Amino acid sequence: MLRTLAQNWWAIVLRGVCAVLFGLGAFAWPGITLAVLVMFYGAYALVEGAFAVAGAIMGRRAGAFPWGVLLSGLAGIAIGVITFMSPQITAIALVYLIAAWAVLRGVFEIVAAIQLRKEIENEWLLGLAGALSVVLGLWLFAAPGAGAVALLWWIGAFAIVFGIVEIILGFRLKGLKDRVAHRTA
Numbered sequence: 573m574l575r576t577l578a579q580n581w582w583a584i585v586l587r588g589v590c591a592v593l594f595g596l597g598a599f600a601w602p603g604i605t606l607a608v609l610v611m612f613y614g615a616y617a618l619v620e621g622a623f624a625v626a627g628a629i630m631g632r633r634a635g636a637f638p639w640g641v642l643l644s645g646l647a648g649i650a651i652g653v654i655t656f657m658s659p660q661i662t663a664i665a666l667v668y669l670i671a672a673w674a675v676l677r678g679v680f681e682i683v684a685a686i687q688l689r690k691e692i693e694n695e696w697l698l699g700l701a702g703a704l705s706v707v708l709g710l711w712l713f714a715a716p717g718a719g720a721v722a723l724l725w726w727i728g729a730f731a732i733v734f735g736i737v738e739i740i741l742g743f744r745l746k747g748l749k750d751r752v753a754h755r756t757a
Contacts (some may be wrong), residue, residue, distance in 0.1 A: 573636035573684075574691040576628070578749040583627030584587075585742035590620050591735030598728030609724060610666060614655030616731070617673060621648025640684030647676045664716050667723060671712035678705030691749060697741040701734050 577584070581624045592618045651673040652705025681702030684706075688695040703716045714722070 573638050573687060575635040576638055578745045580627040580630050581742045582751060584745060585739050587620055587623045588649060588735040588738030588742060590616065591731040591738060595728040595731030598724050599674035609657055610659050613670065614652045617648045617655065618652025621645040624648060638684060640680040640687065644677045644680040647673060661729050667712050667716040671709040674705045674709030674712065678702040678709060681705065689715060694744055697737050701737045704730060704734055
């Protein structure tokens with residue numbers, strides 16, 4: 573699994589960049605309507621999920637398969653598609669969709685971090701990203717009536733922090749790429 577992640581470090585960095593861009597966009601346009609929020613979120617979940625799936629599948633022949641990353645990506649794609657198919661959903665339904673996605677994604681990333689704990693240093697970064705997802709999801713389940721702008725800001729802040737953590741993780745994996753290839757050769 574480490575070899576797969578190290579070879580596809582760029583996919584993790586791209587996921588992080590997408591998250592940071594999404595978060596900055598959420599802060600730049602706080603007055604957007606709920607319909608735009610739905611489409612914006614759907615696009616983010618779909619693209620981020622596609623990068624996660626691509627990163628998991630592209631290196632599937634080398635080492636243990638990264639099931640947590642794959643399942644996280646599939647969850648993102650599913651939520652993105654559902655969001656586009658039903659743009660008329662209410663704010664509360666969107667809150668619950670985002671909350672469920674965040675918790676699922678976080679759990680899968682924590683599982684992946686636990687699997688990596690004996691293979692790499694700083695696996696806690698992936699675990700931290702997962703924990704941030706779970707915390708966001710639980711907060712959204714606890715306070716579904718929060719205003720759309722407040723929700724947008726929370727999601728934006730989460731996306732920026734999550735993106736930075738993913739970018740750091742990706743570049744650390746890049747640094748391991750040659751060492752892992754040398755070790756397995």
